[in-house]
Amino acid sequence: xxFTLSSEHLMVQKMVRDFATKxxxxxxxxxxRRQAMNPDTLPRMAELGILGICIPVKxxxxxxxxxxxxxxxxxLEAVDTSLRVVMSVHMGxxxxxxxxxxxxxxxxxxxxxxxxxxxxxxxxxTEPGVGSDVANMSSTARRDGSDYxxxxxxxxxxxxxxxxxxxxxTKTDSTTKDPHExxxxxxxxxxxxxxxxxxxHGKLGVRAGSTGWVNCSDVRIPKENRIGEEGEGFRIAMxxxxxxxxxxxxxxxxxxxxxxxxxxxxxxxxxxxxxxxGKHQLIQQKIAxxxxxxxxxxxxxxxxxxxxxxxxxxxxxxSLAKWxxxxxSFEAANDAIQVHGAYGYSDEYDxxxxxxxxxxxxxxxxxxxxxxxxQAGYALGYREDGALRCELPAYDPQVWxxx
Numbered sequence: 001x002x003f004t005l006s007s008e009h010l011m012v013q014k015m016v017r018d019f020a021t022k023x024x025x026x027x028x029x030x031x032x033r034r035q036a037m038n039p040d041t042l043p044r045m046a047e048l049g050i051l052g053i054c055i056p057v058k059x060x061x062x063x064x065x066x067x068x069x070x071x072x073x074x075x076l077e078a079v080d081t082s083l084r085v086v087m088s089v090h091m092g093x094x095x096x097x098x099x100x101x102x103x104x105x106x107x108x109x110x111x112x113x114x115x116x117x118x119x120x121x122x123x124x125x126t127e128p129g130v131g132s133d134v135a136n137m138s139s140t141a142r143r144d145g146s147d148y149x150x151x152x153x154x155x156x157x158x159x160x161x162x163x164x165x166x167x168x169x170t171k172t173d174s175t176t177k178d179p180h181e182x183x184x185x186x187x188x189x190x191x192x193x194x195x196x197x198x199x200x201h202g203k204l205g206v207r208a209g210s211t212g213w214v215n216c217s218d219v220r221i222p223k224e225n226r227i228g229e230e231g232e233g234f235r236i237a238m239x240x241x242x243x244x245x246x247x248x249x250x251x252x253x254x255x256x257x258x259x260x261x262x263x264x265x266x267x268x269x270x271x272x273x274x275x276x277x278g279k280h281q282l283i284q285q286k287i288a289x290x291x292x293x294x295x296x297x298x299x300x301x302x303x304x305x306x307x308x309x310x311x312x313x314x315x316x317x318x319s320l321a322k323w324x325x326x327x328x329s330f331e332a333a334n335d336a337i338q339v340h341g342a343y344g345y346s347d348e349y350d351x352x353x354x355x356x357x358x359x360x361x362x363x364x365x366x367x368x369x370x371x372x373x374x375q376a377g378y379a380l381g382y383r384e385d386g387a388l389r390c391e392l393p394a395y396d397p398q399v400w401x402x403x
Contacts, residue, residue, distance in 0.1 A: 003302070005071075012053065012068045013075060019048055020079040028080045031208040032353055035201055037082065038208065042162065045083075046117020051090055055099060056400040059107055060115035063401035066308035070250035070301050077251035078258040081357035082209030084251035088365070089158045090114065092244040093123035094167045100392045101185075101228045101236050110165055110187055122163040123244070124154040124188075124214060125237055132370055134234065135179035139170040139216070141186065146223050148172075150186065153215045156364070160197045160212030164190055167240070168216070169233045176231070183233035187225050194219035205356035232389070239388060242318050244365050246304050249321035252329040253297040255358055259329070259336035260290040262351050266340050277339070286335040293328035300324055311394025315385050316378050323371035326361040333358045 005013070023044065031038050045051050054069040055061025069091065076083035098111040113119040130137045139152025152170055166188050173182035188195065199212040228236050264287060267278030277283050300321035307314035333355040337344035344351050362368050377383030 009068055009071055012064055013071045016072050016075040020076055025079050028208055035207040037210045042120055051117040052115030055095060055115040057403055060112040065395040067305035070305045073247045073251040074254035078254035080208055081206050085158050085209050088244050088247040089123050090121045092247040093240045094121035096243040097167055097240040101390045119164040120159060120162055121165045122157055122159045124157060124166045124168040126156045128153060128155045141170045141172050147220050150216045150219045155213050157212055157214050159210050160214050161199050162210050166214060169237050172230050180234040181231050184230045185227040185233040185236045186221060187227055188221055192219050205360050235388060241365055242315050245318045245322035248361050248365050249325040250301040252325035252361055253301055255329040255354055256294045256297055256332045259332040259354050260294055263287055263336045263339040283339055286339055290332045293332055297325035297328055309395040313385050319371045319374045323368055327368055330358040330362060
């Protein structure tokens with residue numbers, strides 16, 4: 001086993017860390033207070049190539065591997081979760097789904113501009129009354145000649161008012177014995193007639209990010225916008241979540257690290273009872289647990305990234321990485337506030353934002369309870385991952401970096 005990061009990994013890591021700390025960190029507190037997304041964020045991420053970091057060069061990307069994607073997400077969320085959320089929906093849930101399931105024509109139409117950062121993408125699975133129970137979605141699509149007519153609403157959609165494309169999941173057949181088999185995926189351009197969207201405000205966390213709703217009212221799209229076959233949507237959604245969960249787990253690892261670094265800095269500076277609070281054993285205990293959580297979370301996501309590079313199925317490993325890291329990031333941020341005492345309760349210190357931001361990831365892309373059931377299913381032999389018609393391609397540098 002070789003845990004050494006390559007020179008390319010280190011280059012990507014440094015580039016993203018410099019961007020996040022020098023260009024985002026100085027103003028993120030203000031944007032969080034405004035509950036708005038900095039309009040310069042997406043264009044700058046596009047300019048740096050971050051929005052296409054692990055897409056082959058021939059499709060407009062940078063040609064780096066899946067481990068690089070994890071490193072990017074860790075560095076982004078170490079500054080603010082809203083940055084990593086961009087990568088989760090644009091890259092993990094949408095662009096990688098296109099790479100895996102899209103036809104060559106669809107990759108040219110949708111993936112190339114997304115990888116170049118000319119277009120931004122989102123993921124439409126959750127509905128106002130449907131979260132984990134995907135099969136009960138109410139969105140519908142009916143055939144009309146060579147087109148489909150789509151109706152429905154998606155809720156809690158990241159980049160809802162910013163993105164140009166949405167990977168939309170909807171019912172095309174309500175008569176199937178297994179309701180999961182009646183779901184189909186489509187790519188919808190948000191400038192089509194009948195598409196409306198809006199932002200949600202008053203969120204507990206990720207306030208510097210865009211979250212909202214998207215509604216389709218008799219939206220007509222050609223059959224060429226269908227991703228995969230009819231009835232294949234559930235499989236596409238679940239495979240997309242494998243990639244999205246990878247970005248969430250690696251990002252949460254960055255939040256653990258940020259909580260640790262903030263706590264160490266404060267513990268070395270703050271004095272109580274005649275000495276630095278870092279010399280008190282219970283403070284040391286909290287910091288020690290953060291170290292433990294960071295190292296474990298990092299290894300879990302790096303393993304998942306390695307499996308992706310090898311072209312091996314990683315649903316179990318990605319689920320475990322996401323579940324562990326998100327729970328651990330909430331615990332680390334909570335302990336960081338305790339280390340900071342009353343000051344941790346104020347937004348003058350970043351740890352207050354870390355705690356708020358960490359809470360959502362325990363819910364989205366599979367609640368912690370869903371992941372517990374998945375892991376129990378694997379352990380008990382009740383769950384087994386079947387082969388997919390289209391698998392996520394393994395990383396081949398000669399192919400991915402070729403023009």
